[in-house]
Amino acid sequence: MKKLFALIITSLCLICQADDKLPAGVKPYPLDYCVVSNEKLGSMGKPVVFIFENQEIKLCCKECRKDFDADPKKFLEKINNPSKETKTATEVNVPSQSGTVVQLTVDGLVCNFCATNISKTFSKLPEVSEVYVNLAAKAVLLQLKEGKKLPEDQTKQIVTDAGFNLRGISYPKDSFNSIKENLKKSAK
Amino acid sequence: MVSAPGINFLKAEYGHTFSYTEIGRSFTGFRSVGFGGYSFNTGEGKSIEAEVAIVNQLLKRWNTEDSQANIVIGGGIGRGRTGGREGWAGTASVLADWENRRWHIMLQEQAVFVPSASRLVSTLMGGWAPYLAEYDEWAPWIYYTVQHENGAGVGFVHGPSLVLMHKDLLLELRVMHSSHGYHAEAGIRSLF
Numbered sequence: 001m002k003k004l005f006a007l008i009i010t011s012l013c014l015i016c017q018a019d020d021k022l023p024a025g026v027k028p029y030p031l032d033y034c035v036v037s038n039e040k041l042g043s044m045g046k047p048v049v050f051i052f053e054n055q056e057i058k059l060c061c062k063e064c065r066k067d068f069d070a071d072p073k074k075f076l077e078k079i080n081n082p083s084k085e086t087k088t089a090t091e092v093n094v095p096s097q098s099g100t101v102v103q104l105t106v107d108g109l110v111c112n113f114c115a116t117n118i119s120k121t122f123s124k125l126p127e128v129s130e131v132y133v134n135l136a137a138k139a140v141l142l143q144l145k146e147g148k149k150l151p152e153d154q155t156k157q158i159v160t161d162a163g164f165n166l167r168g169i170s171y172p173k174d175s176f177n178s179i180k181e182n183l184k185k186s187a188k
Numbered sequence: 189m190v191s192a193p194g195i196n197f198l199k200a201e202y203g204h205t206f207s208y209t210e211i212g213r214s215f216t217g218f219r220s221v222g223f224g225g226y227s228f229n230t231g232e233g234k235s236i237e238a239e240v241a242i243v244n245q246l247l248k249r250w251n252t253e254d255s256q257a258n259i260v261i262g263g264g265i266g267r268g269r270t271g272g273r274e275g276w277a278g279t280a281s282v283l284a285d286w287e288n289r290r291w292h293i294m295l296q297e298q299a300v301f302v303p304s305a306s307r308l309v310s311t312l313m314g315g316w317a318p319y320l321a322e323y324d325e326w327a328p329w330i331y332y333t334v335q336h337e338n339g340a341g342v343g344f345v346h347g348p349s350l351v352l353m354h355k356d357l358l359l360e361l362r363v364m365h366s367s368h369g370y371h372a373e374a375g376i377r378s379l380f
Binding site: 107108110111112113114115116117118119120121124133134135136138161162163164165167184187 | 192193194195246249250251252253254255256287288289292320322323327353354355356358377379
């Protein structure tokens with residue numbers, strides 16, 4: 001019985017160890033950001049991880065997987081030769097920059113009154129000049145005023161106090177209106 | 189109603205035999221607490237009027253990526269009149285609901301204490317959205333409500349309703365059927 005127990009434990013340890021390692025011949029993902037959106041990995045929740053042509057791929061969300069699948073060669077090229085432009089985009093994704101657009105992904109955002117609650121809550125903040133809520137994407141988009149900052153821990157607390165859970169936070173490089181239009185289009 | 193801190197709410201319902209208005213505010217610190225006052229009168233055999241201050245407390249909320257569930261308790265105290273009799277009035281309720289963008293189900297038990305005409309009102313509501321609208325568009329919902337009033341001589345009341353939501357406004361039109369026949373009801377809720 002003891003031998004059987006030891007065998008089970010050893011097998012479990014080996015399985016757990018194997019989970020952390022990539023299969024032989026597969027190259028690990030070399031970037032700390034999503035190759036599709038340039039968002040920092042983990043900022044949109046658990047990254048989407050898969051293997052494509054012996055290359056490990058890590059994306060920020062399921063939506064980026066669709067874009068990746070549409071043109072995988074382009075993104076493989078970006079992984080193997082990250083351009084200066086891509087690196088700069090990642091460096092821009094620093095919290096609390098002036099005039100920054102902040103995109104929140106919020107759990108529990110399912111109805112109009114939920115959207116109104118969170119929209120009114122953020123609209124009252126002196127740091128925020130514009131708020132847009134998209135129920136389909138569970139997204140709250142904030143335009144910060146020039147020179148104003150909104151720390152992540154404060155943002156998380158505001159969302160919690162409004163009765164919701166903050167799942168992800170990102171700082172997209174596109175303009176507020178452009179992201180708003182994209183969210184509206186994807187909702188259709 | 190329970191909203192985010194610092195948000196005011198108005199809730200009003202009007203029917204053939206009753207009217208109900210409640211105004212209140214949700215507070216920081218007690219983020220799920222709202223309170224206000226309401227008055228109603230019902231003509232189901234007895235004329236009842238009451239003005240009650242109410243406190244609502246969100247006991248628990250579950251948020252998932254695509255849905256939300258809540259348990260809310262409420263209580264109120266004030267003055268009520270049934271015919272010529274006047275005295276203390278009160279209300280106590282517990283509400284549980286679950287919703288996603290397509291479906292909403294709500295169950296509420298409410299005890300209403302008024303002189304000589306106390307009653308227990310059980311409400312079950314199920315709602316369905318025919319299409320998914322954004323919050324800055326008109327979002328329609330179709331509900332069916334079944335209500336049982338114990339102690340007021342009303343019994344079962346049930347019927348469909350159409351709910352239209354737009355940003356901070358909710359409009360509701362109901363056709364309810366009871367032992368007294370069909371009657372129309374209208375409701376409005378707003379956050380401001």
